[in-house]
Amino acid sequence: MELIKAIHVGQCTGKRKLSPLISGPTQPGNDIDIYLAPLIEDLKHMWETGVEVYDEYKKESFILRAMLFGTINDFPAYGNLSGYSVKGKCACPVCEDHTNWIRLEHCQKNVFLGHRRFLNTKHHYRKWKKAFNGESEEDRAPSPLTGDQLYEKVKLLSSKFGKPFSGELVTGGWKKKSIFFELPYWKSLYVRHFLDVMHIEKNVFDSVVGTLLNIPGKSKDGINARLDMQSMGLRNELRPVKKDGKRTFLPPAAHTLSRKEKKIFCKFLHNVKVPEGYSSNIKSLVSMKDLKLKGLKSHDGHVLMGNFLPIAIRSILPENVRWTITKLCFFFKAISSKVIDPEKLPTLQNEIVVTLCELEMYFPPLFLT
Known part of the structure; x- marks a missing residue:
């Protein structure tokens, strides 16, 4: 670092x-x-x-x-x-001792869940049990210290x-x-x-794209992630299934892309052309052979997250997952703008909390490290 x-x-x-x-x-x-x-x-x-x-x-x-x-x-x-x-x-x-964390047994990672406590007290997500940890949320968000x-x-x-x-x-x-x-x-x-927003944006972009394309080393989904979900009692329909006593099959999740959809995603980015000086040559960052992105710098992740990722996924994911990722992209684009209307900040704050709750619903817990 x-x-x-x-x-x-x-x-x-x-x-x-x-x-x-x-x-x-x-x-x-x-x-x-x-x-x-x-x-x-x-x-x-x-x-x-x-x-x-x-x-x-x-x-x-x-x-x-x-x-x-x-x-x-x-x-x-x-x-x-x-x-x-x-x-x-x-x-x-900010949360200090009240941080909502869970240690994943198989992935050996600390993850941070419990975003529903940052919602307003009457939000319907607070009462949803099955989509989250099986319990309703009654806690309130901790107040930052002066x-x-x-x-x-x-x-x-x-x-x-x-x-x-x-x-x-x-x-x-x-x-x-x-x-x-x-x-x-x-x-x-x-x-x-x-x-620094760009550091955070690059890490989030790597997690999103790595999970969608199932890039080794960057994907937040896998056998260990599914085993942790099973031990936590989350989405039992996604638990690993052994076939013939040898191979392990992972049922497709809401964010899982088929090979055809991965090709559509990568082909779009491969064909993107930008003005000189706007960003790196995006075509050189896309491997059509391996169906993955490689060699991204922080600014490349910033450009792709804010402008091209919402377009690349608009025809290849379920609407709820697609809209959640799009809202995440819009949030980063808004806070990276040269001019921000202070009156819009409370709305951005409320929307990103809802978006984090939806990421918790659709992606494995390992996504929220």
Whole structure:
């Protein structure tokens, strides 16, 4: 994982510039605070004292002050910067100990279900039992901690740098007080760390396409996934069936594509032509021989997810599954737009919760890692 290759903080005077470099192929993990210490000192100076800047238009000098609005990072980097352990059963820094997780016995993965608790209290999905875990949902969504509440939880935590001993490993919860709390305004910010959408979008795209095309290593469906569904009592009609005592047959699920449908899907993407500079040559990413996609970069996944995937699946999947994937694509396209209407954000929030519930209904639990 590439956490931070270089950090550049320039000031308008052009006289001071901070450029700490992290060398080597491995990211520093919890030790990122050591590299950030000089940056924090400059940010404190910019907030408390400021720098004198000359305004050429008004022909006068003024004191320029600046603040750090937040960080933008992928989810593993979120854990290093915020001090929360984003691995294991309580990987959600909002839900914390109330994270709804299940350990899959055969796939050996933690999956995160229970999205119905984020629906409004009268939504009909809350009463559906068979489509989910066999029970109705009465829980409410946990409330995010304010900056002051979070600071009270971490203010007494000490940071231990370097490689920890086995007895010092933190497997869940808050593991340190982030160095960003040295900024006097940090705990007052409503949001402190922002997730990079394109990283998440690429992972989701790989899971969706890998499952639809049954790409080895990327598919979220398989014998182990079906055995886990069987042990959880979900969709018993999809449990593996042994034929002749040797071969194992997997009944087709709602997301299963026939070879003909896979060819239709891949042929469409293979024939897509885009303007120069818009994305990679999509034709080169599609293998018609193996019926799979290969060599995708993050931006390729972004382009395919937001524009071409809804078109590619419009004639090859059941309507309910097709519409669920399409809504997922529309969500990523909406939040990746250059301009977002703030009044539409609550609607997007409600729609993505419903979409996640439907993904939980149609795809194996392994899909929601």
